[in-house]
Amino acid sequence: MDTPGVVIQRLPLYLRCVKALQEQGKRITSSQEMAEHLGLSSAQIRKDLSHFGEFGKQGMGYDLAYLHEQLERILHLDRRWDMVLVGAGDLGHALIRSGDFVQRGFRIVAVFDADPHKIGQPLGPLVVRDVATLSSSIRELGAQIAILAVPAGAAQEVASKLAEAGIRAILNYAPVSLNLPPEVRVGHVDPLVLLQSMTYYLCPEG
Amino acid sequence: MDTPGVVIQRLPLYLRCVKALQEQGKRITSSQEMAEHLGLSSAQIRKDLSHFGEFGKQGMGYDLAYLHEQLERILHLDRRWDMVLVGAGDLGHALIRSGDFVQRGFRIVAVFDADPHKIGQPLGPLVVRDVATLSSSIRELGAQIAILAVPAGAAQEVASKLAEAGIRAILNYAPVSLNLPPEVRVGHVDPLVLLQSMTYYLCPEG
DNA sequence: TAGATTGTTAATCGATTAACAATC
DNA sequence: TAGATTGTTAATCGATTAACAATC
Numbered sequence: 001m002d003t004p005g006v007v008i009q010r011l012p013l014y015l016r017c018v019k020a021l022q023e024q025g026k027r028i029t030s031s032q033e034m035a036e037h038l039g040l041s042s043a044q045i046r047k048d049l050s051h052f053g054e055f056g057k058q059g060m061g062y063d064l065a066y067l068h069e070q071l072e073r074i075l076h077l078d079r080r081w082d083m084v085l086v087g088a089g090d091l092g093h094a095l096i097r098s099g100d101f102v103q104r105g106f107r108i109v110a111v112f113d114a115d116p117h118k119i120g121q122p123l124g125p126l127v128v129r130d131v132a133t134l135s136s137s138i139r140e141l142g143a144q145i146a147i148l149a150v151p152a153g154a155a156q157e158v159a160s161k162l163a164e165a166g167i168r169a170i171l172n173y174a175p176v177s178l179n180l181p182p183e184v185r186v187g188h189v190d191p192l193v194l195l196q197s198m199t200y201y202l203c204p205e206g
Numbered sequence: 207m208d209t210p211g212v213v214i215q216r217l218p219l220y221l222r223c224v225k226a227l228q229e230q231g232k233r234i235t236s237s238q239e240m241a242e243h244l245g246l247s248s249a250q251i252r253k254d255l256s257h258f259g260e261f262g263k264q265g266m267g268y269d270l271a272y273l274h275e276q277l278e279r280i281l282h283l284d285r286r287w288d289m290v291l292v293g294a295g296d297l298g299h300a301l302i303r304s305g306d307f308v309q310r311g312f313r314i315v316a317v318f319d320a321d322p323h324k325i326g327q328p329l330g331p332l333v334v335r336d337v338a339t340l341s342s343s344i345r346e347l348g349a350q351i352a353i354l355a356v357p358a359g360a361a362q363e364v365a366s367k368l369a370e371a372g373i374r375a376i377l378n379y380a381p382v383s384l385n386l387p388p389e390v391r392v393g394h395v396d397p398l399v400l401l402q403s404m405t406y407y408l409c410p411e412g
Numbered sequence: 413t414a415g416a417t418t419g420t421t422a423a424t425c426g427a428t429t430a431a432c433a434a435t436c
Numbered sequence: 437t438a439g440a441t442t443g444t445t446a447a448t449c450g451a452t453t454a455a456c457a458a459t460c
Contacts, residue, residue: 011406013383016399031442037383041430043428043429044428046443049443050442050444054442057442058434058435058442058443059435059436059440060440061440076406081405090300094299097296104401106398145405169405169407169408171397175306177223177243187400188400192307193218193219193222194394195307195351195375196217196283196310197214197218197281198375198377198391199351199375200214200281201375202287202350202351202374210450212451247453250451250453253419253420256420262417262418262419263418264416264418264458264459265459267417
């Protein structure tokens, strides 16, 4: 009865596809059309969606507005999510300046760092807090999601503290496999690993 | 005979694990130790490695220096890779400033943008080139890897041009599913999709 | 040697696909 | 109605795991 993780991971892609088709002015779509757009099979899309209900009509396809709404409901994206950011380096700065997360309903509400030179300094609309105050701040803010943007050497320690403080999902930018209780979700942003696996397929000669 | 993609994608994690154990001063390891480190099963690690040869010794485990060397060889990481970057926005700046890629043998050798205000301006040690010169520059430089850091709306068009120009692997930071010939590898850096699938598991209340 | 751990086989498990009855 | 496309079943495919002989 519980839906495979691999299906859940595809739902945001379906949502993105639905939005793109809507922006083209379309009102309905088919599993076939989405499949071409995403490079998947139409059977897979129908099967994935069938885990959550019946969203289409035989012979007609899917109403885009309805599917959009349902996917957001399933993924709990019909609300705003507050996140804390740990690590006020270059990456942290870029994440705060970029509007990408906010546009999609993910808002960074606090930034932490361990460097005394950074603590107390403004960062965008926020002020960098001392990482020593992590636990109490997280409980105060009620955040459930954290972005981990600290050096590799500090990542596991900070991640454990985040888990202890009640954080339930971590977006990990550190190049480290985190060891955490299974109830804490981890999404790993790991461009180097992607590069290092793509080179397998490239001829080593120029 | 050809190795499943999912196995290839784990090799860089094995390599990272090997390096971490070496930094701890260890000289040998076991599939069991690596499994704990990475949160996988020891059988999976042994099976994955067995696709490429016999790297261990029964009763003894794996010599870390040897395994390190072999993994780098298999992944073609025993050389330097030159990459071109398309998109000189905040993200592009952060990628150039960060030493992460260079440390691992991936060097950005050219930056392109479409904005006339950016073209000709310095960006770190490079000068931003006109994206109109993409094809000729890529052929000249002989780059096989590109980083795509342009807005969503431009991503597909630029990606197609990269493929035409002979690029064989794209690290895609744009929130778009790229449609490309199957011989072009794509690695998708997609933090929003990770966030949007993690929220499925979070209670929508508080 | 005795103990340990690999490499590999066979069994299990899970995900994808093909096909089609249901039905809009 | 006729044509199209869903939702679902059963078959296929592939990946993971358990177990163990080989052997260091």
